[in-house]
Amino acid sequence: MKKRKLSEKTQSFSLKNKKYSNPCTRCGKERVSLKSWNETITNFMNTTEVTYTETICPDKECQKLVEKELEAQRKKKEELGLNRKNRLKKPNRVSISITKPSKK
Numbered sequence: 001m002k003k004r005k006l007s008e009k010t011q012s013f014s015l016k017n018k019k020y021s022n023p024c025t026r027c028g029k030e031r032v033s034l035k036s037w038n039e040t041i042t043n044f045m046n047t048t049e050v051t052y053t054e055t056i057c058p059d060k061e062c063q064k065l066v067e068k069e070l071e072a073q074r075k076k077k078e079e080l081g082l083n084r085k086n087r088l089k090k091p092n093r094v095s096i097s098i099t100k101p102s103k104k
């Protein structure tokens with residue numbers, strides 16, 4: 001019984017470690033971390049520190065292709081976002097106020 005529990009523990013531990021692994025979506029190679037940085041997000045009540053990690057594929061050619069795909073996706077999203085914004089933009093929402101008093 002005890003042995004089984006131990007093995008279960010190690011299994012869950014290795015599973016946890018697997019969660020952190022980030023294989024390349026193209027070739028399946030383990031991606032290497034390029035850089036990581038911390039950012040503090042401030043809400044009304046508290047501040048949360050978030051760690052970002054940028055990972056790249058060790059295969060340079062593969063990484064180039066991945067980046068191309070990501071860039072294309074980003075552009076698509078941007079275009080969609082802009083379209084949505086334009087649709088929501090109503091002319092009557094635009095208000096112009098002149099605070100400068102006119103001199104005579």
Ligand SMILES: [Zn+2]
Pocket residue numbers: 024025026027028029057058059062063
């Ligand atoms: Zn790759």
